[in-house]
Amino acid sequence: MNKATIVVHSGEMDKLMSALIIGNGYLAMGGSVTLYFTFWGLLRLIKGQLSKGPLSKMNMLGLGSWMMRLRMKKKGVASPERLMTDFKALGGKVIACEMTMDVMGISKKRLDDSLIDEYGAVGLYVKESKEADLTLFI
Amino acid sequence: MNKATIVVHSGEMDKLMSALIIGNGYLAMGGSVTLYFTFWGLLRLIKGQLSKGPLSKMNMLGLGSWMMRLRMKKKGVASPERLMTDFKALGGKVIACEMTMDVMGISKKRLDDSLIDEYGAVGLYVKESKEADLTLFI
Amino acid sequence: MNKATIVVHSGEMDKLMSALIIGNGYLAMGGSVTLYFTFWGLLRLIKGQLSKGPLSKMNMLGLGSWMMRLRMKKKGVASPERLMTDFKALGGKVIACEMTMDVMGISKKRLDDSLIDEYGAVGLYVKESKEADLTLFI
Numbered sequence: 001m002n003k004a005t006i007v008v009h010s011g012e013m014d015k016l017m018s019a020l021i022i023g024n025g026y027l028a029m030g031g032s033v034t035l036y037f038t039f040w041g042l043l044r045l046i047k048g049q050l051s052k053g054p055l056s057k058m059n060m061l062g063l064g065s066w067m068m069r070l071r072m073k074k075k076g077v078a079s080p081e082r083l084m085t086d087f088k089a090l091g092g093k094v095i096a097c098e099m100t101m102d103v104m105g106i107s108k109k110r111l112d113d114s115l116i117d118e119y120g121a122v123g124l125y126v127k128e129s130k131e132a133d134l135t136l137f138i
Numbered sequence: 139m140n141k142a143t144i145v146v147h148s149g150e151m152d153k154l155m156s157a158l159i160i161g162n163g164y165l166a167m168g169g170s171v172t173l174y175f176t177f178w179g180l181l182r183l184i185k186g187q188l189s190k191g192p193l194s195k196m197n198m199l200g201l202g203s204w205m206m207r208l209r210m211k212k213k214g215v216a217s218p219e220r221l222m223t224d225f226k227a228l229g230g231k232v233i234a235c236e237m238t239m240d241v242m243g244i245s246k247k248r249l250d251d252s253l254i255d256e257y258g259a260v261g262l263y264v265k266e267s268k269e270a271d272l273t274l275f276i
Numbered sequence: 277m278n279k280a281t282i283v284v285h286s287g288e289m290d291k292l293m294s295a296l297i298i299g300n301g302y303l304a305m306g307g308s309v310t311l312y313f314t315f316w317g318l319l320r321l322i323k324g325q326l327s328k329g330p331l332s333k334m335n336m337l338g339l340g341s342w343m344m345r346l347r348m349k350k351k352g353v354a355s356p357e358r359l360m361t362d363f364k365a366l367g368g369k370v371i372a373c374e375m376t377m378d379v380m381g382i383s384k385k386r387l388d389d390s391l392i393d394e395y396g397a398v399g400l401y402v403k404e405s406k407e408a409d410l411t412l413f414i
Contacts, residue, residue: 002406006413007156007160007274009152009153009156009276010194011195014285014315014316015285018283018285018314018315018413021375021398022283022398022401022402024398025397025398025399025401025402026402026405028399029399029402029403029406031402031406038156039152039155039156040152040194040195056286056316057287057316068379071379071380071381072379075378075379077375077378077379099159099215102213102215103206103209103210103213103215104209105209121163122159122160122162122163123163123166123167125160125163126160126163126164126167126169127167129164129271129272130140130167130169130271130272132271132272133405133406133408133411134405134406134408134411135271135272135273135274135411136274136283136411136412136413137144137156137274137275137276137413138285138413145294145298145412147290147291147294147414148332149333176294177290177293177294178290178332178333237297237353240351240353241344241347241348241351241353242347243347259301260297260298260300260301261301261304261305263298263301264298264301264302264305264307265305267302267409267410268278268305268307268409268410270409270410273409273410273411273412274412275282275294275412275413275414
């Protein structure tokens with residue numbers, strides 16, 4: 001009876017990775033996980049954009065997102081694409097925020113439908129959260 | 139017996155909106171909600187500053203906060219002011235962080251007292267959080 | 277039976293302070309607290325770097341991190357170093373993310389070992405979080 005709901009508000013690569021790494025860890029230990037993609041986070045669900053977010057701190061250690069990707073690859077850390085594939089394979093649920101789609105003018109056609117389990121608004125997130133033990137806003 | 143406590147640490151318009159949209163959704167579904175405004179979030183409680191925060195990502199999609207406001211208006215999405223009015227009408231509670239007021243030199247006179255239910259420090263937040271099911275840091 | 281787990285993903289001074297202030301408040305009221313330092317947050321565990329993070333919003337009110345530190349000192353607000361010392365004295369637990377150390381090439385030698393209770397990966401965080409009442413991502 002363990003459940004996590006994570007709001008993915010930020011679109012940066014490092015924050016998306018944290019969301020997916022925590023989500024996958026939670027799933028691997030037998031819990032269920034729902035990710036609610038909203039605001040800048042929703043942009044990552046556009047086809048081909050999953051790992052296209054910038055880093056939240058470009059200048060720390062002089063790491064750009066491409067260099068981060070390179071280092072992760074060298075160290076055998078999964079890419080955002082692989083983390084998402086694992087997330088879905090482990091039974092994780094992805095919700096796309098309809099209000100964000102409307103405000104930003106992003107149609108369903110532009111989103112990667114294969115990743116999305118449900119389209120909904122805040123009511124759906126709240127409903128999912130009421131059953132959750134672990135709640136994060138990223 | 140459902141309760142949410144949200145720390146509003148960030149002062150950006152999009153993050154404040156996420157806090158209020160989630161808060162209002164939670165209240166609408168019968169829960170109780172406390173928002174704890176601290177650090178940059180507290181600046182939004184200064185008279186007339188509720189929707190004056192920048193966007194957390196200015197360059198994504200080329201959206202500035204004024205353009206975001208315009209798009210939201212066109213799409214019938216409530217403004218931060220309206221979201222806050224609804225939040226209060228639905229029984230939501232707002233706490234202003236006294237430490238932040240002290241450090242930033244912001245007196246009670248400058249804050250919009252009509253929005254604030256209580257002035258307090260971290261002890262008050264922790265007390266509220268101990269009864270909460272949904273806890274977020276925004 | 278109250279427990280808080282906080283992911284410290286951000287390395288900015290104001291966000292680290294929020295994490296430590298909330299953590300210390302929670303400990304002071306009889307709870308237990310685990311901080312999981314990952315991504316940019318881990319950089320703050322490098323020797324001498326605890327209060328070297330920039331502010332998350334440099335331009336708001338024109339406050340730089342040095343000016344923030346000066347104001348806090350004047351107002352009697354504890355520094356990040358003091359907050360961390362209190363956190364440890366109150367029994368707070370610090371976990372350093374091994375994946376971040378590996379990706380960023382940060383060896384144990386460079387970290388301030390006196391602050392760190394455990395080195396681990398996401399599985400350790402998830403385990404700690406499953407028992408937690410208050411869960412935050414900062």
